[in-house]
Amino acid sequence: MTDLLGWRSRLPRGGPQLAALALALAANAVVSPDFFHLLLRDGRLFGSPVDILNRGAPTVLLGVGMALVIATRGIDLSVGSVMAIAGAVAAAGVAHGLPWGVSIALALGAGVACGLWNGLLVAIMGIQPIVATLVLMVAGRGVAQLITSGRILTFDEPHLLWIGGGAIAGLPVAVVVALAAAALVLLMVRRTALALFIEAVGVNPQASRLAGVPSRAVLVYVYLVSGLLAATAGVLAAADIRAADANNAGLWLELDAILAVVLGGGSLYGGRFSLGLTVVGALTLQTLKTCILRAGFPPEFNLIAMAGVVAVVLVIQSPAVGALGGRLVPRLREVRL
Amino acid sequence: MPPAELLSVRGCTKLYPGVRALDGADFQVRAGEIHALLGENGAGKSTLIAILTGVTAADGGEVRIEGRPARPRGPAQARELGISALYQEGALVPNLSVAENLYLGREPTRFGLVRRRRMEGDARLLLAAYGLQIDVTSPLGRYSTAVRQLVAIARAADLSAKLLILDEPTSSLDADETAMLFEVMRQLKARGLGIVFVTHFLDQVYAVCDRLTVLRNGRTVAERAVGEVSRAELVGLMLGEASAGAGYPARRRGAAVGPAVATFRGFGRRRRVAPFDLQFRAGEVVAAAGLLGSGRTETALLMFGAETADSGEVEVAGRPVKLRGPRDAIRAGFGFCPEDRKRDGVVGALSVRENIALALQARGGWARPLSRRRQADLAERYIKALDIRTPDAEKPIEQLSGGNQQKTLLARWLATDPRLLILDEPTRGIDVGGHAEILKLVDELCTQGLSIYMISSELAEIAATADRVLVMRDRRPAGLIEGAAVSPEAIMAAIAAPPGEAAG
Incomplete structure (x- = not known):
């Protein structure tokens, strides 16, 4: 008997996502044959795959936060601006002579405050997430510019420089921070009942409320986590260029984060989410970007290529194609990562 | 020869x-008449309107307007x-x-x-004709x-509407x-x-309508002149005669009624439902009956806190x-199975296990x-105890049948x-077999000492299970029928009693 619907459930979980990443890596290897060449120098690994991890670290962080927000049927457009704010706070902190630890704590605190603001607008005021977070997306860059007085604020605080250029166990600090943060969030939601609450609120907010799920608290929580992760990404990005650039830090990265979630199989209608596959999605994205640069195209092509990927993924996930017999990127049903 | 049908x-x-x-x-609707279309939820009114307005297409039958298909x-x-x-809006x-x-x-x-x-002048003239x-x-x-509705009506009438x-x-x-709306309706009729x-307001049917059609379960059960039908008869037509009572096993009432579990006094909310009193004792079924829009669902929403009451007090196990x-x-210790299962009850894409937990x-x-x-054990236990038919506990609940979703x-x-389960229309949209099973479950749960508040539009179902029946009318309590007096006829009489005359 033919089983038209069952074939998808027999695929290994996350198979399509990993296949996409492998495809992107293979494309790189074709463009530049020395792509997988790794070098250990001064206790730090060098090579294209390491670069991809390093460059992709902010997207991984934003993507993890975005996955939680999208699972509640929301969206957080402000993450790019929150990155700029956090970078500006950290840079301004050390510029004013604050210890590096305090500066970073303030930067992360700013991210939590931004997340709280978004969460209150969405959960308590009941504003549509796309509009509520648009406020901070626009205003946030202004705030960041106020903090840096409109200049690019450079710094040479040694600890921050280490975050930008140092290594832990051979890997760039940013990579370790991003993966550790993703793992922490994963543990926090899957080892508690938060994941169930988040998915329930995303699938049916009204039924969840009537079942006693504290839906408002759940909403505030996901925006708060998203803000904190965005601030972390902002500190990493500033440390990487040794400066806070209020105009360009995290610019358009909210779109990359959304795309990472979608590539990871998440649906913008909320519900099931997978943090692990979102990380895979973020890395796939970065691998594609690297491939375009390596192939000798000017960086402008990145935007066009990204748009192409978005279009392809959306078409593949659309009900119209789904009805044709199956989706290459299946919606998450029972994925637990 | 009867007057020409406008719509047939x-x-x-x-x-x-x-x-x-x-x-x-x-x-059938004639030109120059106000025709009431009546029926409970699921009777087919909305579907009929959707077909007439072209929102959906009929699968069979014919529609004629002024004789033309x-x-x-x-x-x-x-x-x-x-x-x-x-x-409405x-x-x-x-x-x-x-x-x-x-x-x-x-x-x-x-x-x-x-x-x-010019447009504003025309608009003023047009509305003045309706006294607006x-x-x-x-x-x-x-x-x-109200004004928005009158404007919408004026627009529709001006667009040379016939129906x-x-x-x-x-x-x-x-x-x-x-009253203002009725005045406009009479003008348009003229x-x-x-x-x-x-x-859903019977008074309004008698106040303004000439003829009425009652639908039940997708069929036309009556088409009459309003003056020919008594209120009691009308309620009977809408809810189905007591003959539908066959088939529900009667519960042994009052067998194990225990102490008071929950007491609601003067519980109400302005513009939603007038204050009502209800007491639940362990092991008893209290039912709420009334037409759609009578406030029966609102009592449940208030009791579960889904809407907050602005008057009255609650005591649970002796404590406020x-x-x-x-x-x-x-x-x-309350639980609530809402009327609209799909919208307010099930979390569709999640599994049976997750929905239970x-x-x-x-x-x-x-x-x-x-x-x-622990979740899996819980799911396994209830799948067995309630006989929920699903291949396994991991199946998304949206793929189960209505009866199994309800279970x-x-x-x-x-x-x-x-302590107290509030069930709003627990058998709606569930096939006959599932129907009886749910009622059997209600009976068993009571025997175990639970209190149950059951809202239903099926009088036979209420008569077979309830120890007491709260009758709601026009968003206020209209009587309480207890013990041996509970029968479909008694409930129907209380629902149909003209306003101002509270039964019981």
């Missing part, structure tokens, strides 16, 4: 997956045929002015420019629902506004329009309790997760070990 629907059938929404319904495809075509429908644009709304899409123009003055004198340059959204369908236009109007009036939200109610987990808090193992929701609450 014969043998109309509409099938939805698993449901016969219309099963050979007939419906008509098959509107879409609301625009329906309007061309002279059929206009107005829904109307389909107008709140941020445009009253005049712009009246002439939307047909503004008087000169050289391609809108002649605003308002500033037509103000945005429509500033006005009350006007008013779907529950009075549900959010006060008495004066309703002009020769046919008006279809859908309402505040119900500020569902979480308070759950903490007090949800309320217990929510009460325990996020920090103390039920282990996957899963029951399991969700039973897992929290409740």
